[in-house]
Amino acid sequence: MWAVGALRRAGLALAAAAALALALAAWRRRRRRRPGREVLFFPSRPSCTEALLAEAAGPGEAARLCPCPCPLPRGDCSLSRLLRRLLSARRSLEICLFAFSSPQLGRAVQLLHRRGVRVRVVTDAQYMGLQGSQIGLLRQAGIQVRHGQEDGYMHHKFAIVDRRMLITGSLNWTTQAIQNNRENVLVVEDAEYVKPFLEEFERIWEEYRPINYRFFPKDNK
Amino acid sequence: MWAVGALRRAGLALAAAAALALALAAWRRRRRRRPGREVLFFPSRPSCTEALLAEAAGPGEAARLCPCPCPLPRGDCSLSRLLRRLLSARRSLEICLFAFSSPQLGRAVQLLHRRGVRVRVVTDAQYMGLQGSQIGLLRQAGIQVRHGQEDGYMHHKFAIVDRRMLITGSLNWTTQAIQNNRENVLVVEDAEYVKPFLEEFERIWEEYRPINYRFFPKDNK
Structure with a gap:
């Protein structure tokens, strides 16, 4: 028993x-939780993104800007999806871009900066001064921007949102690329990809410290 | 009980x-099984890739080419890792590239073609004829190449190995980019990324059918 x-x-x-x-x-x-994954292809069909930007700017701005009188169609497109991913930033945004001239993406980045998101930008020295570049406007708005002085291009095209979402691909943030080129953008939340890109950003950020800039190279008499 | x-x-x-x-x-x-994942950053340190290419070409070629007398260091680097991923192709290789001038990557693609891998290349119409481009050599070797006649650039920089591995990033396959630029390449086997890129390739491949080329545009008198 x-x-x-x-x-x-x-x-x-x-x-x-x-x-x-x-x-x-x-x-x-x-x-x-399954990591967020998305693939965006460009060219993006023309579309009005005012409502998206105004909504992200807050109720006052939304009332002032909407409805936008432009004749462009509303609705979803690759650019609006990219904007939505960027505007989801709450704490930090690292941007590492060869060319940046898209006014919509520039406004989104300035908006995040005003909202208190810590924005840092790394860009290419030779392309940042071209006509239409957003880099001067970002600097004027008080956003930290660094660039190198190397022979090669700083040819990356990626951004990292809140240290958890990587946005990367072939797309430079220019209106030409968004509207006319065949381009791709991947949205990735897998740590195996996000972590090395964060490390690459920090590496370049340190190397491009303004104290290292040579405005009057010593060997140039 | x-x-x-x-x-x-x-x-x-x-x-x-x-x-x-x-x-x-x-x-x-x-x-x-965990899907293969890798991130490669460039510039790649100079390194001799002869042994890798010779080994992939078969024992006869390996004996003829190795050891290479060049003074470059041997060993692992971002370029050798990229080459190894490409050379793993057994059945098919889709390439969708804005600019392609790297002799090492060109040799790898020709080698795969000779080994019976079905190679298809899509490239940018304006960049394919530039000095140093590999596109002419690939065509001469019998590899199928298609290009568009659009205003925008075909700015993608991706390849798909055996319909299961996506290789994509900011890197054009040029010696300048490999040796001098800050670039990234992602190796991805997750179907959520591979499938849309395969579909994008097939879409462009169909749109760029040679029958659609306009050598003497009708409206150009």
Whole structure:
């Protein structure tokens, strides 16, 4: 009788342990949220993005700007999706861009800066001064911008939102590229990709410290 | 006594079921192979890639080319890793590139073509004729190449190996970009990324059919 009781208790204990293990596995599965993934292709069809930018700027701005009188169609497009991803930033935005001249994307970045997001921009020294570049406007708005003085191009085209979302691809942030070129942008939240890009950004950010700029190179007499 | 026996049997059955569930979960975890993921940053340090190309070309070629007498260091670098990924192709290689002038990458693509891999190349119409472009050599070797006649650039920089591995980023396949620029390349096997890029390739491949080329545009008198 004692043996039967012990067996029963052992069976129940085993069953309870197994049930606990199964519940734990289910909880872990739920916790392991699927990382956000998206692929955007360009050219993006022409579309009015005013409502999106105004909405992100707050109720006052939305009332002032909307409805926009322009004749462009409303609705979803690759540019609006890219804007939405950027505007989701709450704490930080690292931008590492060869060419940046899109007024819409420039406004989005300034808006995030005004909202208190810590924005840092790395760009290419030779392209940042071209006509239409947004870099001067970003600097004027108080956003930190750094560039190198290397022979090669700073040819990256990526951004990192809140240290968790990587936006990268072939797309320079120019109106020409957005509206006319065949381009791609990947949105990635997998840490295996986000982490090395964050490290690359910090590496370049340190190398491009303004204290290292040579305005009057010593060997140039 | 009957009730005790039933309880014991129920306990044992529960324990067996739980053990089975745990074993099944472990087997599933093992089966769900982690997709290959890699991030490469450029500039790539100078390195001799002859051994890699010769090895991929077969024993005869390896004996003829190796050891290479050049003074460049051997070993791992971003370019050799990119080459290794490309040379892993067994059945198909889709390439969609704005600019392609790297002799090493050109040799790798020709080698795959000779090995029976189905190679298809899409490129930019304005950049394919520039000095140093590999496109003419690829065509001469019998590789299918298509280009558009659009105003915008075909600015993609991606390749797809065996319809399962996507290689994409900011890097054009030029020696300038490989050796001097700040660039990135992602290697991705997740179907959520590979599939849309394959579809984008097929879409462009169809649009760029040679039958659509206008050598003497009708409106150009």
